[in-house]
Amino acid sequence: MNLSRRQLMILLPAAAIAWEHVLAGTPEAAPNYTMSEHWWSMLIDIPKCIGCGNCVRACQAENDVPDGRFRTWVERYHVSDENMMYPEVISPDGGKEGFPSVAKEDAGKYFFVPKLCNHCADSPCTQVCPVGATFISPDGVVLVDQKYCMGCAYCVQACPYGCRYIHPEKKVADKCTLCYHRITKGLTTACCEACPTGARQLVDLKNPNDPIHEFLRTHAVQVLKPQMATGAKVFYNELDGSVR
Amino acid sequence: MSAFRDAGHLLRFAGLFVLAFIIFLVVRKFVVPKSFGEYGHYRGAAIGEIAAHPAHFAGHQACEACHADIADEKKGGKHAHVNCEACHGPLGKHADDPASVTPAKLDTAVLCVRCHAASVAKPKNFPQVDAADHANGVPCETCHKPHNPALEAGGAK
Known part of the structure; x- marks a missing residue:
């Protein structure tokens, strides 16, 4: 077959468009799971948290989180009577092995604050990714495509909550997936499964039968750093004003 | 046609640009994953890959x-x-x-x-x-x- 240069010019774009249709297949999806029917988040009930560190250990076991990095961790706040603005915050090894004991006479108030990715609806971390490797899934979970991530760590800097890290071996961004591999199969997250007091609860805001709706109506609930307008979705019940 | 009388060398140059653009489009078709842009500016298949991780807690x-x-x-x-x-x-x-x-x-x-x-x-x-x-x-x-x-x-x- 003899093609003139003119014919080739016409054929090449046509071939490109045809190839695109050949490549477009059906997407992978978990069976019986429709992404558009869910909008995941989490509720942290501060008065129930005892700082046992079960959630941190469970997360590390479930998600193979390297030592010294945390997808979730627990902080202990100590707010003294004299200085409400500057609480003393400790989180030894993420609270994995619990917390040092406190002398009875120590004044001030103590409480535990479990932290994890807030799965923001307007997340700063996904906006700065130069290659489209991190994104908000249609069901409201902020995820990292580790095959696409090149480890530039822009997102690590952009997260105002410090919830991301660069995986020391894979050299890509890593973070809480809200146990996406579990919640899409009808299970709860590893941290919620392991929490002995129910201080953590997985929440589906699109499920009208989820007890979160009643809870939000009847409790004083906050998110972290609301002034940053990140659309944070991890709700904290009875959060102290000193928490940042 | 007087405007294009001495523009032969420019047309060849323009042709080169068009060819480079077409090559770009063809290469792009191969390099960009097929599910990219399915739900947004990311690889849609990544969602399924993350969902396929094994679970260690049975529930x-x-x-x-x-x-x-x-x-x-x-x-x-x-x-x-x-x-x-x-x-x-x-x-x-x-x-x-x-x-x-x-x-x-x-x-x-x-x-x-x-x-x-x-x-x-x-x-x-x-x-x-x-x-x-x-x-x-x-x-x-x-x-x-x-x-x-x-x-x-x-x-x-």
Whole structure:
């Protein structure tokens, strides 16, 4: 077959468009799971948290989180009577092995604050990714495509909550997936499964039968750093004003 | 046509540009993953890949399918809402293959204290004990059954 240069010019774009249709297949999806029917988040009930560190250990076991990095961790706040603005915050090894004991006479108030990715609806971390490797899934979970991530760590800097890290071996961004591999199969997250007091609860805001709706109506609930307008979705019940 | 009279060299240059653009489009078709842009500016197939990770915690529903007796024992007790794997650890492998993977025996001396060691920092309404003071070294399970820790089953403490 003899093609003139003119014919080739016409054929090449046509071939490109045809190839695109050949490549477009059906997407992978978990069976019986429709992404558009869910909008995941989490509720942290501060008065129930005892700082046992079960959630941190469970997360590390479930998600193979390297030592010294945390997808979730627990902080202990100590707010003294004299200085409400500057609480003393400790989180030894993420609270994995619990917390040092406190002398009875120590004044001030103590409480535990479990932290994890807030799965923001307007997340700063996904906006700065130069290659489209991190994104908000249609069901409201902020995820990292580790095959696409090149480890530039822009997102690590952009997260105002410090919830991301660069995986020391894979050299890509890593973070809480809200146990996406579990919640899409009808299970709860590893941290919620392991929490002995129910201080953590997985929440589906699109499920009208989820007890979160009643809870939000009847409790004083906050998110972290609301002034940053990140659309944070991890709700904290009875959060102290000193928490940042 | 007078405007293009001496523009032959420019047209060749323009042709080169068009060719380069077409090559760009063709290469792009091969390089960009097919699911990129399916839901947004990212690879749509990544969602399925993340969802396919294996789970290590089986979930209490899986435990209760076989261990209904323990579930009954827990019912109504203080530990009714403590999930099995909160103490027993991740046992997804045991749930997949109960015959060959058996969970390790637990040490109450470590486990009970992990939650119930007294600390001013803990919520006041949470039951706490000073372990040394409380039992003089007698193991916790001598008096308290871990699945239903009240001193007399069904009775008040």
